[in-house]
Structures are given as structure tokens and as C-alpha cells.
Amino acid sequence: MDILPNIPLESLRDELTSTKRICVIGAGPSGLAALKVISESPQYKAGRWSITAFEDRTNVGGVWLPAPPVDNPPLTPLYDSLTTNLPHPVMAYTSHSFPPSTPLFPNAAAVQAYLESFASHFNLLPLIRLNTTVTGAKWEAPIWTITLSTGEVLPFDHVIVANGHYRLPRIPDTPGLSEWMATGKASHSAWYRRPHNIGDVVLVVGGGPSGKDISAEMCSVAKVVIHSATGTSPEDIGNLKRRGRVIEFKSDGQVVFEDGTSEQAIDHCILATGYQMDFPFFEDSVILASIPPPSPPLPRDLFNSSYHVYPLAKHLFPLQSHYPPSSLAFMGLLIRVAPFPLLEAQARAIVRVFSDPSSLDTTHEAIDIITRSEQLQAAGALTPLQLSKAWHRFEEHQQFDYRNEMYEFAGRSRPSDEVIVVPDWEREMYHEKELLRTAWREVEQRGEAEKWVKGVGEGGVQEWVELMRSLLRWAKQGDPDDTTSCSRL
Structure with missing residues (x-):
């Protein structure tokens, strides 16, 4: 495996000017996409680039690799009944389809097998160091120094952050919830695996796919399940009660909802309230953990609000003043998208910027960031927190326009290549994803x-x-x- 020895950094600087070394943090879907695209680049094939991914788990797959909920937080929030919420032809990498005869909405085991097949098919495994955690990543001009759980300290020219964002649970600051958490009366869905007896009356908070799945499953073991989601109108269906957002957790097992109504005698609450973006290997000199100040102008630092990373050119490259924007890339931050093919498009854009830093027009990118901020503000993202929540969230077909933009940007460096465009059927089937899933469940x-x-x-x-x-x-x-x-x- 092509890994630099753990020797003084100064003695390696000359070598690094001729062979650009790329570090990928994580070998889940984002890391695999980066490895595949970069390993097919002319620079890699000519020996001018080398690439190594560091994965702290025993196999590739990231969130799709199952693990019991014994860690704090668990290694993955994968629950037993999870299936994709997108049909796999829309979800798959464009370069590698799911096997013939795969159920249209496959379970997690099928997705994990698919990712392992992807890694094997493109011979990515020799580029990955498993059971190796990146514990530190620091810019020491002109290189990044990467500290590993093995004790090694290695220099790299470029770093790709591909560690995912489904690990650190997000706990709302709703009044009274901290007391419920402290007494074990509430838990996050990261620890949920299957329906089990945790009381006669169970509250599930969260309107996303996991909240819907868990509330439906818990109906099979609890006498009453209350599913709380912002903006929901009260509705009772059998032993399932749908309610709006919880605004207070009371010590006697009562909760109060946004419309003023309440429910009593709740035995346990499961919080399907999402996850925080988290980069524990970075120091404050790389990224600050707080909501960024209002812009314009753009801040001189990079910020992680836990909902978004800002400011990033193309949702990838950090526009700040401490290190070259072309030396670092964050993959897979976008939400409400078909992730795998989008990751491939991002990886192509990364190849272009790594090979030609001048291709990233920072002035133009800054204008684009300000423009997006103004558009989100006009659409109702009025506070810094609301803006951060909306920043990486794409609506309907924006993701496909973004993919086309990444393809077009990447293709400028190799004009002889065929222009890649998202096919119309992907837009069509993404738009119909809910109806397709409902129909497929009936077929099953x-x-x-x-x-x-x-x-x-x-x-x-x-x-x-x-x-x-x-x-x-x-x-x-x-x-x-x-x-x-x-x-x-």
C-alpha cells in the first residue's frame, strides 16, 4: 500500500512537489466515489497522484455497514427494517448498477453488498486502510498533516472529507427534554434497531423517513404511539396519534404541542431528530464550530453550524483565508438528493480543482454564495439558524441541475470527453418516488x-x-x- 513512512515532514517536502498525495477521510459512499473517480484520472494513472482512504471501521460502506448500538454514539443508526426511500436505479452510482432482479427499494443489506461490489469492481480496496481512524488533520503550509490512530503522522497535499453526517445525534433544546434524557425517559433513534416494549404509550418525534418508519413499527408493540412532526394536523388512526411539534416536555410524562394540546402518561420518547455535521479531527484553525456571522462580506474563517459548512464554493471547497481552497474538499453534505450519482459528479469537480487550482474562480464563487443566501432569505430563511438549516437542502430538481453543473465544470479541463448530462428519466422517477414506494410496498x-x-x-x-x-x-x-x-x- 502506498503510504508515506512516519518520518520527519521536512525531508518529504521535495518529494511531495512531484507526487501529489490525496487523503480521503472515510470509505463510505462518498469516499468510494472519490476513490473511483480519482483512480481513473490521467494524473493517477501517470503516477503523478496517489490516494489513500482511511476508514475507522472493519469494512467499507459507512452508514450502511450494520453494527449493534453499543457505542456512544452508535457507529451507525441502521435499523433492522430499513429500506431505501429511492428506487435503486435513481439511487445508484451512474457507473455501476445494482444487480439484476434487485427489489426496486432494496433493504440495507442489499445496499451494503452493492457498495462492497462497487469497491471490488473498481479495485478500490488496495487504496483503503481499514481499522484506521483519522484523529487529527492540520494545515501546516504547504501540506496537511494527518494524524492516525496508529500513531503515524503523514503529509498530504489534498484532503477529501468523506466521513458522512449520520453519526452524532441531534438533540433538540425543547424545554424539559434534557431531564427526560438524563432519566432515560427519552433516547435518540440512533440506538433504535427494532420495535420493542418500552411502555404502553410511546412518543416518536421527527417527521423524516426514520420517524415515520419507527412510529409505524412501534404500533405493533405499544398500546398507543404518538408521532410528532412540525406542522402536522392532529389525526388518530387506530393506535397511532399524529400530532404537531412538541414545545415542552413536563416532568410528569406530559408533553405539550405547538397547537396548545397535550398528551399524558408517556412512558418513553424516541427522538428521530436527525444528526449533526461533525468533524472531530479538525482544530479551530481549520473550521469553527458555530453559526457563521451574517454575510456579505464572506467570513475569513470556515464555519460548521452543525447544519451546514460555510462558506463552500460549489458546496465543496472552503473559501477562507487560512489554507488554499483547492487543498480541501467536503463531499456529500447535500440533503434531499439522490446521493450516490451526485457524489460521482462532485468527485469529478474535485479532480479538476486539485489538478488546476486556478479553475476555481473564488470571486465568482463568492458571488454565487451571496446570491444563494439572498435567494434563501427571500424564500423565508430569515434567521441565521434557518439559513443554516436550508443551506445544503436542495428542492426537487435542483440536485440534477447541480449535477449537470459539476459535470460541465469538470469537463472543461478535458473538452474531448463526452458531455455528461443527467437523463430525463432520473428527474421523472425522482419526482414520483413517493408513489413508486407506495406502489412497491403493495406489490410486496x-x-x-x-x-x-x-x-x-x-x-x-x-x-x-x-x-x-x-x-x-x-x-x-x-x-x-x-x-x-x-x-x-
């Missing part, structure tokens, strides 16, 4: 899933496109003689 409940996907994909991705279109037609039109068809859901 009928025991017909295997019949639907058998052999699909053997002739290429277009077969999956036709399957999804067929499923949508069935969901929207149904069988006029079938009263249980998806058209009636």
Missing part, C-alpha cells in the same frame, strides 16, 4: 415483488426505467376490477 404485500423484478436489468438500466414506468401506470390507473389497486390508496 401481495407477494408479487419477485415476479416484477425477475431478470430486470440484465439488458441494462433502460429495463429498470420501463419497469418503473409500468409500476407508475399501475399505481395511477390500476385494474378496474381490482378494488385493492394502488390507484385507490
Whole structure:
């Protein structure tokens, strides 16, 4: 494995001017995308670049690699019943499809197997050091010094941050919640794996996919499940109660909601309230852990608000005054996106900036950041906290425009390459993802899933496109003689 020996940094500076060394922190979906794209670059193939990923776990996969919830916080929040909320043809890397006959919305084990297949297919494993944690990353001009759990201290020209953002639980500051947490009356969903008896009345807080899944599962073991999500209108369905945002947790087991109503005698609360962006290997000299000041002008420091990293050119490269923006990149920060193909596009943009730092027009990028800030403010992100929550959140098709922008930017350095454009069917199927998932669940409940996907994909991705279109037609039109068809859901 191509790793520098642990010897004084000064003696290596001359060597580093001829061979650019790239460090990737993490070998989950982001790290694998970076390894794949960079290992196929002309610079890597010519021996002018080397790349090493450091992964603190026993295998690749990141959040998709299961682990029991024994660490604090757990290594992954992966619960047993988790399936993707996107059809896998939309979710997959563009360079590597899921195997033929894979269920349209695969479970976590299938995604983990897919990521292992991706790493094997592109011969990425020799570039990864498993069971090795990056404990420190510090800029010491003109290089980054990376400290490892092995005790090694290694120099790199570039660092790619690919450590994910589903590890450190986010605990709301709702009045009274800290007391519930301290007494074990509330826990974060990071520790949840399957429905189990934690009382007759269970409160689940959070309106995202995990909140919906966990509240539905807990209905099978609890007498009453209260699912709280901001803006939800009160509704009772069997033993499930849907309620709005909790504004207070009282010591007697009572909670008060945003509309003034309350629920009594709650035995336990599960917080499906998300995760914080966390970079424990960086010192304050690299990134400050706080909400950034209002702009313009852009701050001279890089900030991690726990919701976003700011200011980043192209949501990737840090615009600050302490180290070259082209020496560091943050991958996979965007939310509400199809992540894997977007990561490939980001990796292509990174290759261009690493190979030609002048390609990053910092003045133009600063203007783009200010423009986005103004657009979000106009759309209702009025406070610094609201702005930070919205910053990396893309709406509907913005992610596809962003991918095209990354492809176009990356392609300028190699004009002979074919221009990559997101196909229209990806936009179409992403827009229909909720209906597709509802229809697929009905197909599974009928025991017909295997019949639907058998052999699909053997002739290429277009077969999956036709399957999804067929499923949508069935969901929207149904069988006029079938009263249980998806058209009636």
C-alpha cells in the first residue's frame, strides 16, 4: 500500500512537489466515489497522484455497514427494517448498477453488498486502510498533516472529507427534554434497531423517513404511539396519534404541542431528530464550530453550524483565508438528493480543482454564495439558524441541475470527453418516488415483488426505467376490477 513512512515532514517536502498525495477521510459512499473517480484520472494513472482512504471501521460502506448500538454514539443508526426511500436505479452510482432482479427499494443489506461490489469492481480496496481512524488533520503550509490512530503522522497535499453526517445525534433544546434524557425517559433513534416494549404509550418525534418508519413499527408493540412532526394536523388512526411539534416536555410524562394540546402518561420518547455535521479531527484553525456571522462580506474563517459548512464554493471547497481552497474538499453534505450519482459528479469537480487550482474562480464563487443566501432569505430563511438549516437542502430538481453543473465544470479541463448530462428519466422517477414506494410496498404485500423484478436489468438500466414506468401506470390507473389497486390508496 502506498503510504508515506512516519518520518520527519521536512525531508518529504521535495518529494511531495512531484507526487501529489490525496487523503480521503472515510470509505463510505462518498469516499468510494472519490476513490473511483480519482483512480481513473490521467494524473493517477501517470503516477503523478496517489490516494489513500482511511476508514475507522472493519469494512467499507459507512452508514450502511450494520453494527449493534453499543457505542456512544452508535457507529451507525441502521435499523433492522430499513429500506431505501429511492428506487435503486435513481439511487445508484451512474457507473455501476445494482444487480439484476434487485427489489426496486432494496433493504440495507442489499445496499451494503452493492457498495462492497462497487469497491471490488473498481479495485478500490488496495487504496483503503481499514481499522484506521483519522484523529487529527492540520494545515501546516504547504501540506496537511494527518494524524492516525496508529500513531503515524503523514503529509498530504489534498484532503477529501468523506466521513458522512449520520453519526452524532441531534438533540433538540425543547424545554424539559434534557431531564427526560438524563432519566432515560427519552433516547435518540440512533440506538433504535427494532420495535420493542418500552411502555404502553410511546412518543416518536421527527417527521423524516426514520420517524415515520419507527412510529409505524412501534404500533405493533405499544398500546398507543404518538408521532410528532412540525406542522402536522392532529389525526388518530387506530393506535397511532399524529400530532404537531412538541414545545415542552413536563416532568410528569406530559408533553405539550405547538397547537396548545397535550398528551399524558408517556412512558418513553424516541427522538428521530436527525444528526449533526461533525468533524472531530479538525482544530479551530481549520473550521469553527458555530453559526457563521451574517454575510456579505464572506467570513475569513470556515464555519460548521452543525447544519451546514460555510462558506463552500460549489458546496465543496472552503473559501477562507487560512489554507488554499483547492487543498480541501467536503463531499456529500447535500440533503434531499439522490446521493450516490451526485457524489460521482462532485468527485469529478474535485479532480479538476486539485489538478488546476486556478479553475476555481473564488470571486465568482463568492458571488454565487451571496446570491444563494439572498435567494434563501427571500424564500423565508430569515434567521441565521434557518439559513443554516436550508443551506445544503436542495428542492426537487435542483440536485440534477447541480449535477449537470459539476459535470460541465469538470469537463472543461478535458473538452474531448463526452458531455455528461443527467437523463430525463432520473428527474421523472425522482419526482414520483413517493408513489413508486407506495406502489412497491403493495406489490410486496401481495407477494408479487419477485415476479416484477425477475431478470430486470440484465439488458441494462433502460429495463429498470420501463419497469418503473409500468409500476407508475399501475399505481395511477390500476385494474378496474381490482378494488385493492394502488390507484385507490
